[in-house]
Amino acid sequence: ASAPLVLGIETSCDETGIGIVRGETLLANVIASSMEEHARYGGVVPEVAARAHLEALGPAIRQALAEAGVTLGELDAIAVTSGPGLAGALMVGIGAAKALALALDVPLYAVNHLVGHVGADLIGGTPLETPTVALLVSGGHTSLLLVRDLVDDVELLGETIDDAAGEAFDKVARVLGLPYPGGPEIDRVAVGGDPAAIRFPRGLSLPKDLERHRYDFSFSGLKTAVARWVEARQDAGEPVPLADVAASFREAVVDVLLTKALAACRDLGVPRLLLGGGVVANRRLREVAEARAAEAGVALRIPPLSLCTDNGAMIAALGARLITAGRPPSTLGFGADSTLPV
Ligand code: KG4
Ligand code: ZN
16 A cells, blocks of 8 residues: 555644645645734734634645645545644644545544654654654743654653743743744844853752652743843843843753753663754754754754644644554544643
């Protein structure tokens, strides 16, 4: 049998993603983002995201089919993100996926968004090697996973106990008077700044924290520390050294992310680290990841950015893998699960 032709639908946050794969070959990856609509609120507004998915889905599906050069009738299966994510946003994608699967009479696979991020590495090039530790960092999640087998053995090692890493970038950007989304802005402003100028806190890194939260993250204290530091400067009537603050904040985030991810690799004897999520666009994160992974003898994998940010292709690729592994499809009664575990 030839590799299955799968259409994947991703609507867990603010990106409407439609991807089409044939097995592990990418045919289309259409992403419509409602980011701009959220910009004036300084973050993703669930209701706005859900409505935007409703408007974007139809055109995105048509565009993906055209790019892939296939018709709906040729699809072998549909895959859709059923969680975790924003419930209302997820429901829009799930509704569309069920309608398609019913009308086309093809199997439907409900998949986990975080496992989907790992599935991004299936696409093209070299195969996903396991076991691997995966660090997923975006505006919605910051999770550390141990992937022994993509289909049936993915373990959550830790996650953020408050803000996601991308969210921290967005909030600190706001403190610094920079627009949303904050990640790219902070990257830009940090150029020429000294990452060692200010020692901002690394969340959950004290010996007492490491017992219970060895692989967990916390960024809300860091955000507060930056805000206090900036306020103190302003109160004293002194100028705020933007580049140094941005570079020092970014360093704190990058340091804690990679220290914990590489500690997991070492503790568990896993010599592989996969990165995913929109924060992977961060230049310093990539730079430090490459240097520290090399030093630790850990093979680093970073899929292309278009497959790191939320997208439908990774969902389609995971669906194709489930089919190849002989997994039964989902029954049509499933719903959106905003806290779906891996
Ligand atoms: O994966 P993504 O596109 O969407 C979700 O959050 O689901 O990630 C967007 C997040 C935003 O918080 C944005 O500020 C952050 O990723 N981001 C960055 C950079 N580019 C985007 N964070 C740090 N550095 C960047 N260069
Ligand atoms: Zn994501």
